[in-house]
Amino acid sequence: xxxxxxxxxxxxxxxxxTLSACGGGGSAKSYDPATTAKALLESDAFSDxxxxxxxxxxxxxxxxxxxxxxxxxxxxxxxMGAEEIAVLTLTDEAAAKTAKEALDKRVSDQIxxxxxxxxxxxxxxxxxxxxxxxxxxxxxxxxxxxxxxxVLDSLN
Numbered sequence: 784x785x786x787x788x789x790x791x792x793x794x795x796x797x798x799x800x801t802l803s804a805c806g807g808g809g810s811a812k813s814y815d816p817a818t819t820a821k822a823l824l825e826s827d828a829f830s831d832x833x834x835x836x837x838x839x840x841x842x843x844x845x846x847x848x849x850x851x852x853x854x855x856x857x858x859x860x861x862x863m864g865a866e867e868i869a870v871l872t873l874t875d876e877a878a879a880k881t882a883k884e885a886l887d888k889r890v891s892d893q894i895x896x897x898x899x900x901x902x903x904x905x906x907x908x909x910x911x912x913x914x915x916x917x918x919x920x921x922x923x924x925x926x927x928x929x930x931x932x933x934v935l936d937s938l939n
């Protein structure tokens with residue numbers, strides 16, 4: 784038994800090292816604001832008409848320090864619905880984590896605000912996509928969250 788263990792151990796260790804090396808950084812996604820927003824808008828994921836917000840207005844709406852946003856594209860619903868796209872590039876990873884927390888709060892606040900007078904919008908918010916990777920933060924609230932996810936997956 785000891786002899787078998789001695790012979791198998793180097794192979795098992797090599798396999799573990801190989802598998803861990805292959806998975807080292809495979810899932811990191813970073814979204815370019817203009818490319819991502821354009822691809823999402825061209826998909827069939829949204830039922831509302833969306834219009835752009837400038838950086839300062841978006842920063843105020845989300846409660847993010849505008850000086851930490853280096854690039855962004857933000858679209859919100861013209862009909863006061865829940866649908867929106869926010870793709871933010873920030874100065875560093877810490878700022879992106881803070882931005883993601885603000886985007887999560889935005890979703891929670893919107894659920895609270897809309898549940899009593901626009902309950903149909905709450906389902907969209909319950910399926911919101913909120914992500915942060917590196918110095919990028921992303922929020923997508925769409926009528927078809929699966930279609931939006933498919934677009935995002937195709938970009939990386």
